[in-house]
Amino acid sequence: MSLPALRGHALKPPLQPVQPKPSAEKKPARVFLRFPVNADTKAFYRRFFPGTSTAEWNDWRWQMRARIRSLGELSRIFKLSEDERSAVERHQGPLPVGITPYYASLMGLEDPAEPLRRTHVMSSGEFVVSYGENDDPLGEDHDTKVPGIVHRYPDRVLFLTTGTCSTYCRYCTRARVVGNPGGEYQFSTSQWEKALAYLEVHTEVRDVLLSGGDPLTIGDDKLDWLLTRLRALKHIEFIRIGTKIPLVLPQRITKDFAKMLKKHHPLFMSLHVTHPKELTEEVMESTSRLADAGIPLGSQTVVLKGVNDDPALMVHLMQGLLRHRVKPYYLFMCDPIRGTAHFRTNVEKGLQIIEALRGHTSGYCTPVFSIDAPDGGGKIQLAPDCIVGRDGDDLLLRNFEGKVYRYPDPGGSVGAEKKI
Numbered sequence: 576m577s578l579p580a581l582r583g584h585a586l587k588p589p590l591q592p593v594q595p596k597p598s599a600e601k602k603p604a605r606v607f608l609r610f611p612v613n614a615d616t617k618a619f620y621r622r623f624f625p626g627t628s629t630a631e632w633n634d635w636r637w638q639m640r641a642r643i644r645s646l647g648e649l650s651r652i653f654k655l656s657e658d659e660r661s662a663v664e665r666h667q668g669p670l671p672v673g674i675t676p677y678y679a680s681l682m683g684l685e686d687p688a689e690p691l692r693r694t695h696v697m698s699s700g701e702f703v704v705s706y707g708e709n710d711d712p713l714g715e716d717h718d719t720k721v722p723g724i725v726h727r728y729p730d731r732v733l734f735l736t737t738g739t740c741s742t743y744c745r746y747c748t749r750a751r752v753v754g755n756p757g758g759e760y761q762f763s764t765s766q767w768e769k770a771l772a773y774l775e776v777h778t779e780v781r782d783v784l785l786s787g788g789d790p791l792t793i794g795d796d797k798l799d800w801l802l803t804r805l806r807a808l809k810h811i812e813f814i815r816i817g818t819k820i821p822l823v824l825p826q827r828i829t830k831d832f833a834k835m836l837k838k839h840h841p842l843f844m845s846l847h848v849t850h851p852k853e854l855t856e857e858v859m860e861s862t863s864r865l866a867d868a869g870i871p872l873g874s875q876t877v878v879l880k881g882v883n884d885d886p887a888l889m890v891h892l893m894q895g896l897l898r899h900r901v902k903p904y905y906l907f908m909c910d911p912i913r914g915t916a917h918f919r920t921n922v923e924k925g926l927q928i929i930e931a932l933r934g935h936t937s938g939y940c941t942p943v944f945s946i947d948a949p950d951g952g953g954k955i956q957l958a959p960d961c962i963v964g965r966d967g968d969d970l971l972l973r974n975f976e977g978k979v980y981r982y983p984d985p986g987g988s989v990g991a992e993k994k995i
């Protein structure tokens with residue numbers, strides 16, 4: 576049975592119809608869409624999407640069209656709590672519900688407290704506005720020079736390419752602009768042209784971060800076009816892409832897509848990762864394809880209360896990322912976005928996580944812990960204080976086991992202000 580027939584209504588059209596590239600050698604769809612499917616996910620899709628072929632399931636455009644986007648679809652799959660149900664009913668505006676069937680297959684169907692479900696299904700906490708929260712805590716609107724270009728740091732810009740994501744995270748920093756109700760933001764040549772014109776004259780910009788929304792929701796040809804235009808600007812030394820798709824829609828990383836990206840080096844990718852449950856066979860495939868295409872992969876993780884704010888879990892996550900060829904890059908405190916107090920924890924928790932990593936496991940596993948300062952202050956790095964004090968020419972340092980060691984530092988003054 577096809578999906579539209581199963582649900583009794585027509586599916587939305589694909590977000591962006593993409594013309595297949597002419598290819599001398601036409602591959603059969605089955606081979607083209609080959610992708611691993613883990614056992615739990617297979618059981619899930621047989622139960623909730625009966626009649627869906629593996630080729631359909633592995634087709635990222637099918638996953639986009641079949642996203643869970645309404646109360647009816649959520650209730651068909653999840654046993655919703657009263658709190659979740661009323662929050663979904665009450666919600667208006669941007670940041671709608673959106674979950675790919677693949678990502679839903681990793682979530683707890685019965686338990687509202689299950690970590691991945693908590694990050695994607697609304698709850699009443701979203702309607703509570705707490706101290707210090709606002710819609711644009713990082714002051715991005717203030718630093719927007721032309722639509723889509725946030726230019727805050729001297730040599731780099733943030734390029735917001737789209738307002739569409741494959742899944743909508745309930746703590747999103749750009750909750751104000753993603754998944755707008757009037758129709759998800761579509762590719763607009765005129766907007767991108769304005770952004771490119773800005774970059775053309777701003778020759779001080781050497782680093783462009785493509786973000787959104789999720790840039791990987793854009794079709795191959797359009798993204799190829801944008802990357803080619805950016806590459807034509809000689810002062811832009813490298814491009815980064817910020818995305819969650821390799822974790823929530825790994826099927827998006829087709830071999831052709833990875834091959835296309837390979838043309839645009841140096842190209843880096845920052846993957847938004849939340850929890851060890853995300854590290855599946857499918858994700859091993861998506862990150863391997865990207866790494867094999869020569870793209871350095873780094874992770875960004877937000878510390879979220881009751882989701883991943885546990886030092887042991889974070890050690891497990893960071894070690895798992897390295898196995899998936901992703902270097903743990905940033906650990907962030909959650910930005911004070913309106914209605915996110917139920918996700919935020921204290922800075923001590925982040926420092927405890929770093930303490931649990933540093934020295935206890937490979938240095939490659941330890942991300943940089945940062946706060947993106949409100950009102951456009953930028954990223955501020957935090958680290959546990961390892962300087963205990965000073966004894967004459969010796970600096971006293973605490974190691975990962977809490978033992979104090981002396982480092983000869985004649986003439987130095989660091990640590991002198993601390994009482995031993």
Ligand code: SF4
Nearest residue numbers: 740743744747788819
């Ligand atoms: S994928 Fe990124 S941009 Fe999209 S909702 Fe999640 S955090 Fe926001």
